[in-house]
Amino acid sequence: MKDKTTSSLLSSALPRYMIRILAIFLTATLLRGTASAEPLRLPPMPKNAACTTTIVTPGASSDGSMLVSHSDDNDLGDQSIVFVPARDWPEGSLRPVYASAVAVGDQPQFNAFLVPRLVDKNRAPGYANPGNAPSIPIGHIPQAVHTYAYIDGNYGIMNEHGLMFGECTDGAFISNGPEPGKRIFYSAELSRVALERCRTAREAVALMGQLIETYGYYGTGETLPVADGKEAWIMEMAPSPEGTGGLWVAQRVPDGHFWVAANEFRIRDLVPGNPDQMWGKSLMGVIERAGWRSPKDASLPVDWLVSVSHGEYNHPYYSLRRVWRALSLAAPSAGLPAWVESGSTRAYPFSIRPDRKMNVEDVKRIHRDHYEGTEFDLTKGVAAGPFGSPERYLGPYDPHGDVGDPKAVLNGAWERPISMYYTGYVYICQWKPHLPAPLAGTLWLALDRPAESVFVPLTVGPLPKGYEKGDTRAFSRDSAWWSYNLVGNYAQLKYSYMIRDIQARAALNEAEGVRIQDTLEDELAELASSAPHQAAAQRNQRFNAYAEAVRADWGKLFEFLVAKYAQGFVNTPDKMAQTVGYPQEWLDKTDYSHGPARGYAKDGK
Known part of the structure; x- marks a missing residue:
C-alpha cells in the first residue's frame, strides 16, 4: 500500500492536475478513482521512437565483461547524457516521480516534454535547464536515505556499482497516460529509482516490480534489460486493463549467452516454479479477467508475448528482422531463418550462445548495421540513391499501428535496420567484474x-x-x-x-x-x-x-x-x-540514356 504521507500529498495536489488533464485530454476518464474504470486509451504514438538493445553475458564475452547496449531512436528528443550525483537525504523525505514524455508524448499538465525531458536542479545540475518551467511531479514515493550516483538519458543507464540498463519500447494492447494516485510510473523513472537504490539486477527487478504493483504503471509496452557484473535479467511490462497496478514479467539470461530485443516482447512461456523467471502477483488474475490469457488452455503455460500484445508493431519484420540480424551476427552457425510465419514465431530463441566470444567491437558492429551483405542490404538499390545511402526517411504513407491490429495501415514498408537516421545516441555499458x-x-x-x-x-x-x-x-x-x-x-x-x-x-x-x-x-x-x-x-x-x-x-x-x-x-x-559523377549501375536505372545526347531530332531519331 502507499504510505499515508504520499497518499495525502497526491490527494491534495489532484485538483490542480484535474484541470490541466481535462484541458489536454477532453475526457473525464482520469477523474474516476475505481480500478474498474476504463483506462485512458491514447491515440497511437508515432512508432519511429523505437530502440534496439542487447546483452552479452560474462561467459559470452572475450574478457569476462558484462555488456549492455541501447540505441535510443528518439526522433530528435532530448539527447542530453546527464550525471546524477550520489546524495544523502533527510529521514522522511519524499522522492518526486515525474512524467515521461518518451512514453506518451508531451504532457503540458506536468510540464513534461520530449525536450527538455526533465527540469529539476535538485535531481542533478545537468537538469537545471534554465528558461524552462520546472517539471511537476505526478506523485511521490518515500526517499531512500542514500542514493547512488548514475548516468541518465531518456532512460536510466548505469550506476557507480555496475548496475546497467538498456531499453526498447514494445507494442501492447493498451497504451495509457499517467494519473495521480493510480498510475505514476513508466519504465524511465523505474530504471532511475533502481539505479539510485540497487546494486544487483535481481534487486532492481524486485524493486521495480514492487513499484509497479504499488503505484501503477502507464505508457507503452516496455523491455528493460538490467544487469550487474555477474547476472543479467530481462524485465518486460505493460499497462493493466484494470487501470491500476501493471503487468510485469522477468527472465534471466543464461551466462554464456547473447540476447537482443527490438520493439517486441521477448519473453514467452511463463513456467511456475522456474527459478529463472519472476512475475507480478496480480498478473495471472488480471489477464484471466480481461480474457487475454493465451493459450486459453489453463494446463499450458501462459505465453506472455501473445497474452498482452499483437506482437510486432508498425509492419511485419519491423522488429523481427533486427532480432534475426543480431542473433545471426553473433551466431552465424545457427542458420536462423530470415523469413517466418508470423510475429509470434518461435524461430528465434530468447538468447543464443555466440559462435565465438564477443567484445565491445562486436556490439558496435551490431548497432551500426544496415543489413550490409544480405538480401536486405539498404546500401543497395534505387532507394539508396547514387551513393548508397542506407537512410529511408519515413513519411505519411508509411505504416502505423500494430501489425495484428485490424486498424493498422500497411501500404508498403522499408526494411527497418538497427542503425537509423533518427537514432539520438547509442551506448554500451561495460563492467569488468575482475x-x-x-x-x-x-x-x-x-x-x-x-x-x-x-x-x-x-x-x-x-x-x-x-x-x-x-x-x-x-x-x-x-x-x-x-x-x-x-x-x-x-x-x-x-x-x-x-x-x-x-x-x-x-x-x-x-x-x-x-x-x-x-x-x-x-x-x-x-x-x-x-x-x-x-x-x-x-x-x-x-x-x-x-x-x-x-x-x-x-x-x-x-x-x-x-x-x-x-x-x-x-x-x-x-x-x-x-569529376566522379554517378555509378553506371545507377545511371542505368534512370532516364540518363534517353537524354539529349542522342541527337537534335525528337526522341533522337
Missing part, C-alpha cells in the same frame, strides 16, 4: 546515429558539459550532440565516399579510447585499492579529456568532408575538382 570498482565500469557512448559516429569512453562521474547539452530544438556549438550530428547529416550527400573517411577516423579514435582504458587499468591498479575515490576521479578526468578531444576532432572531420567533397567533386590538395 577489476576493482573504480576501474571496472566504462560507458562507451556514440552521439547521433552510430554508423556515422564514434564511441567515446566515459565513467559514472561528472561529464563534459557539452555532453550534458542535448537540446535538438536549435543548433548549438556548445552541444556535443550537434557536433556529431553535423557529420552524420552531411555524409548523406555522398555517402559511399564519405562513410569511408568517417569509419577510418572513428576506428582511430576508438582504438585510442581502448588504449587509454587499458593504460589506466594498469596505472591506477594500486591506487584503486588504497584510494578508490582518487583513482575514480583520475580516470574520470582522463576519459572526459579524451571525449572532448574526440569531439574537437569530429569538428575537424566535418570541415575536412566539406572541403574534400565541395561542389560534388572529390578534392585533394594535389588534385582538385575530380
Whole structure:
C-alpha cells in the first residue's frame, strides 16, 4: 500500500492536475478513482521512437565483461547524457516521480516534454535547464536515505556499482497516460529509482516490480534489460486493463549467452516454479479477467508475448528482422531463418550462445548495421540513391499501428535496420567484474546515429558539459550532440565516399579510447585499492579529456568532408575538382540514356 504521507500529498495536489488533464485530454476518464474504470486509451504514438538493445553475458564475452547496449531512436528528443550525483537525504523525505514524455508524448499538465525531458536542479545540475518551467511531479514515493550516483538519458543507464540498463519500447494492447494516485510510473523513472537504490539486477527487478504493483504503471509496452557484473535479467511490462497496478514479467539470461530485443516482447512461456523467471502477483488474475490469457488452455503455460500484445508493431519484420540480424551476427552457425510465419514465431530463441566470444567491437558492429551483405542490404538499390545511402526517411504513407491490429495501415514498408537516421545516441555499458570498482565500469557512448559516429569512453562521474547539452530544438556549438550530428547529416550527400573517411577516423579514435582504458587499468591498479575515490576521479578526468578531444576532432572531420567533397567533386590538395559523377549501375536505372545526347531530332531519331 502507499504510505499515508504520499497518499495525502497526491490527494491534495489532484485538483490542480484535474484541470490541466481535462484541458489536454477532453475526457473525464482520469477523474474516476475505481480500478474498474476504463483506462485512458491514447491515440497511437508515432512508432519511429523505437530502440534496439542487447546483452552479452560474462561467459559470452572475450574478457569476462558484462555488456549492455541501447540505441535510443528518439526522433530528435532530448539527447542530453546527464550525471546524477550520489546524495544523502533527510529521514522522511519524499522522492518526486515525474512524467515521461518518451512514453506518451508531451504532457503540458506536468510540464513534461520530449525536450527538455526533465527540469529539476535538485535531481542533478545537468537538469537545471534554465528558461524552462520546472517539471511537476505526478506523485511521490518515500526517499531512500542514500542514493547512488548514475548516468541518465531518456532512460536510466548505469550506476557507480555496475548496475546497467538498456531499453526498447514494445507494442501492447493498451497504451495509457499517467494519473495521480493510480498510475505514476513508466519504465524511465523505474530504471532511475533502481539505479539510485540497487546494486544487483535481481534487486532492481524486485524493486521495480514492487513499484509497479504499488503505484501503477502507464505508457507503452516496455523491455528493460538490467544487469550487474555477474547476472543479467530481462524485465518486460505493460499497462493493466484494470487501470491500476501493471503487468510485469522477468527472465534471466543464461551466462554464456547473447540476447537482443527490438520493439517486441521477448519473453514467452511463463513456467511456475522456474527459478529463472519472476512475475507480478496480480498478473495471472488480471489477464484471466480481461480474457487475454493465451493459450486459453489453463494446463499450458501462459505465453506472455501473445497474452498482452499483437506482437510486432508498425509492419511485419519491423522488429523481427533486427532480432534475426543480431542473433545471426553473433551466431552465424545457427542458420536462423530470415523469413517466418508470423510475429509470434518461435524461430528465434530468447538468447543464443555466440559462435565465438564477443567484445565491445562486436556490439558496435551490431548497432551500426544496415543489413550490409544480405538480401536486405539498404546500401543497395534505387532507394539508396547514387551513393548508397542506407537512410529511408519515413513519411505519411508509411505504416502505423500494430501489425495484428485490424486498424493498422500497411501500404508498403522499408526494411527497418538497427542503425537509423533518427537514432539520438547509442551506448554500451561495460563492467569488468575482475577489476576493482573504480576501474571496472566504462560507458562507451556514440552521439547521433552510430554508423556515422564514434564511441567515446566515459565513467559514472561528472561529464563534459557539452555532453550534458542535448537540446535538438536549435543548433548549438556548445552541444556535443550537434557536433556529431553535423557529420552524420552531411555524409548523406555522398555517402559511399564519405562513410569511408568517417569509419577510418572513428576506428582511430576508438582504438585510442581502448588504449587509454587499458593504460589506466594498469596505472591506477594500486591506487584503486588504497584510494578508490582518487583513482575514480583520475580516470574520470582522463576519459572526459579524451571525449572532448574526440569531439574537437569530429569538428575537424566535418570541415575536412566539406572541403574534400565541395561542389560534388572529390578534392585533394594535389588534385582538385575530380569529376566522379554517378555509378553506371545507377545511371542505368534512370532516364540518363534517353537524354539529349542522342541527337537534335525528337526522341533522337
